[in-house]
Amino acid sequence: MKTIIIAGGTGFLGQILEKHFSSKGYFIKTLTRKPIKKNDIYWDAKSLGNWTRELENTYALINLTGKSVDCRYTEKNKKLIYNSRIDSTQILGVAINLCDNPPIIWLNSSTATIYKDSINKKMDEEHGDIGDDFSMNIAKSWEKSFYAIKNTRTRKIALRTAIVLGRAGGALTPLKRLTKLGLGGYQGNGNQKVSWIHQEDFARAVEYLMNHESLEGNFNLCVPKPTDNKTLMRGLRNVLDVPIGINHPVWLLNFGAKLIGTETELVLKSRNVIPKRLLETQFKFKFTNIEEALSNLIKT
DSSP, X not given: OOEEEEETTTSHHHHHXXXXXXXXXXXXXXXXXXXXXXXXXXXXXXXXXXXXGGGTTOSEEEEOOOOOSOSOOOHHHHHHHHHHXXXXXHHHXXXXXXXXXXOSEEEEEOOGGGBOOOSSSOBOTTTOOBOOSHHHHHHHHHHHHHHHSOOTTSEEEEEEEOEEEOSSSBTHHHHHHHHHTTOOSOBTTSOSEEOEEEHHHXXXXXXXXXXXXXXXXXXXXXXXXXXXXXXXXXXXXXXXXXXXXXXXXXXXXXXXXXXHTOOTHHHHSOOOBOOHHHHHTTOOOSOOSHHHHHHHHHHO
């Protein structure tokens, strides 16, 4: 039985991956600050400890550690967002090199937010424009930290993941709630692109990258054709059978974001990202139509 260690695996994405890989016969261990389950292992995500021994003879290490960006970008939160990503990545790199038999592959989280806001230009791994603001600089620093330490016996992949749509958390949960309240109109002008991926395809893509020994480097995890905010919200209304949805102008979004402690960037930035490298390797998506994906997630 092959072992997969998921660092920071107690959250939304970690639970998706644990369920997927457990069903495939893998043995899953989770590195977490708050061990609860039998296979949870304590670590503080910044220093070496007893957890490092768990990496020996492990098939794959998946690092999902990082404070959620669904918060106000105060100086305190910015520091936590940065440190949680960089510290965990750096210490995992050190721990791998201390192993006699290190993990065969290390997949580290990144984000599709690394690319500039774009309506018309499609951002792929080779030609995408990487910009210069807080979110993009976090992503750049994250990947720089990942690749800075040389792990010569371990294959490495950075997962530039777009919005993962899932049944039990993530972005879909608040959007469903808004829609059911009649507030499921578009945000801003509604033309901003939305790069997304169904939870099943997210897990399948991670497995695909893990098991194809020739693949390494940066991969965008998202559907081949992004939708836009208007289409996303219309699809939600259709699936939930809600006939109306009030639109949200930018001034109202700014006001609401302050009330609930988040940033408008999460809904207003145009993410026009495509998975060029996945497509070139012949990966096949199960869900590429946004309304079909929403129906599958909500009704099944």
